[in-house]
Amino acid sequence: MKHLISGLLMGCMAFLCSANAQNNPQLIIFLQHGRSMSEDFKRNALPEIQDYAQRENLSVKILDAREGAPAEVTYTPAIVFQNKNGQSVFQGRYRKVNQLEKFVANAKKAHAAEKADFQANTVVWNYGRATLAAPMTMMPLTGKVPDNFDQEAFSQKAYQALAEGMDYFKMGKIGNTTGPVRHFRMEFYPEKTKEGILLVQMKLYSQFDSSNPVFVSEIPSGGEWSDVGKVFKKAGNRLEKMLIAQISNWDNGDGFDNLSEQTPVKSWQDLGFSAKGIERENVLTSASE
Numbered sequence: 001m002k003h004l005i006s007g008l009l010m011g012c013m014a015f016l017c018s019a020n021a022q023n024n025p026q027l028i029i030f031l032q033h034g035r036s037m038s039e040d041f042k043r044n045a046l047p048e049i050q051d052y053a054q055r056e057n058l059s060v061k062i063l064d065a066r067e068g069a070p071a072e073v074t075y076t077p078a079i080v081f082q083n084k085n086g087q088s089v090f091q092g093r094y095r096k097v098n099q100l101e102k103f104v105a106n107a108k109k110a111h112a113a114e115k116a117d118f119q120a121n122t123v124v125w126n127y128g129r130a131t132l133a134a135p136m137t138m139m140p141l142t143g144k145v146p147d148n149f150d151q152e153a154f155s156q157k158a159y160q161a162l163a164e165g166m167d168y169f170k171m172g173k174i175g176n177t178t179g180p181v182r183h184f185r186m187e188f189y190p191e192k193t194k195e196g197i198l199l200v201q202m203k204l205y206s207q208f209d210s211s212n213p214v215f216v217s218e219i220p221s222g223g224e225w226s227d228v229g230k231v232f233k234k235a236g237n238r239l240e241k242m243l244i245a246q247i248s249n250w251d252n253g254d255g256f257d258n259l260s261e262q263t264p265v266k267s268w269q270d271l272g273f274s275a276k277g278i279e280r281e282n283v284l285t286s287a288s289e
Contacts, residue, residue: 025058025108028087028273030065030078035257040250041077041094048097049079056104065259068266074129074179075256081107082273091180093208093253121159123186124172128258133172133183134243136162143191143199158188158232165233166240182256183207184214184243188235196225200235204242206254214254215242 027049031038053060063069065076072089073080079090081104088107092099122135138155163171189201199222204215221238223231249255 025056025081025083025104027053027058027060027104028080028082029060029062030069030073030076030080031062032066032076032257032259033064035076036248037250037255037257038076040255044250045077045094045097045253049100052097052101058104063271066263068264068270069259070268070271071129071265072179073259074131075182075258077256083108087268087273089180091182091207093206095250095253096208099208122172123163123166123169125169127168128260129179129263130256130258131179131181132169132243132247133181134169134186135183136186136188139187139189141190141192144194145192154190154228157228158190161229161232162186162188162236162239164229165236167237168244169240182247184246185210186239186243187213188232191220192225197222198225198228198231200231202235202239202242204239204246206246206252208254214246214249214252215239 029046029049031041033039050060052058065073065078069078070087077094079094079100081088081090088103090100090103092103094100121138122133124134125132136159138158140151141149141154160171163169184207185205187203187205189203191199191201193199199220201220202215202217203213205213217238221231221235223234246254247256
């Protein structure tokens with residue numbers, strides 16, 4: 001009887017210690033060791049994050065996502081804040097620890113999911129478990145604008161051609177996914193010259209900085225005004241390549257390593273964390289699905 005009571009007491013203490021550990025705020029970091037962005041993260045972001053976590057009394061746990069990750073973890077590095085209310089996935093540049101600090105401060109107050117509110121004319125790429133979306137904005141035609149020019153019809157034709165010129169991104173539709181969407185904003189600046197040439201300048205913005213573009217075309221895409229579709233197909237393909245290059249960019253922290261669709265899906269409980277999870281959010285999925 002004494003041994004039974006002792007065993008029960010030890011079990012209760014272990015449960016309480018586990019419960020307290022779940023209630024204590026912590027950072028859960030998912031990596032894929034050996035992949036480029038994860039290795040850059042360990043070299044150039046993790047030490048500063050660990051210093052910050054120590055100052056804020058946050059424990060840090062690092063997991064290999066390839067061994068299994070919750071459905072909402074779709075790429076690495078992925079930083080998740082957890083406290084007694086559940087988990088929140090950090091969306092920001094992993095090299096910008098000040099962004100992480102603001103995220104944690106807000107997450108301590110609430111765990112509201114950010115609603116994705118994308119405009120029409122958005123292209124989408126489902127890249128493994130990750131989803132990327134790129135809203136496109138067509139600026140008014142400048143230069144020698146033809147008489148009776150229809151800007152709306154011109155823009156719609158341009159959007160369609162831009163999407164047709166891309167190899168991976170397709171026109172998207174509103175749908176549901178379990179993870180956050182990574183998005184970039186594409187801007188196009190068309191000009192008609194007096195010689196009858198259509199020139200298209202381009203800018204690409206990260207979701208993490210709406211003021212400073214990550215790419216600006218120094219040389220515009222161009223072609224005959226009579227072949228608007230061909231010009232914009234070329235421009236779409238070109239800017240898509242710049243976007244794909246950006247997700248391998250570790251200089252500013254925009255880059256990430258996608259998780260394979262074959263990665264095991266494990267719940268937070270499977271990984272030893274509390275059952276409370278993240279609210280789902282409305283996002284974009286490919287219209288071709």
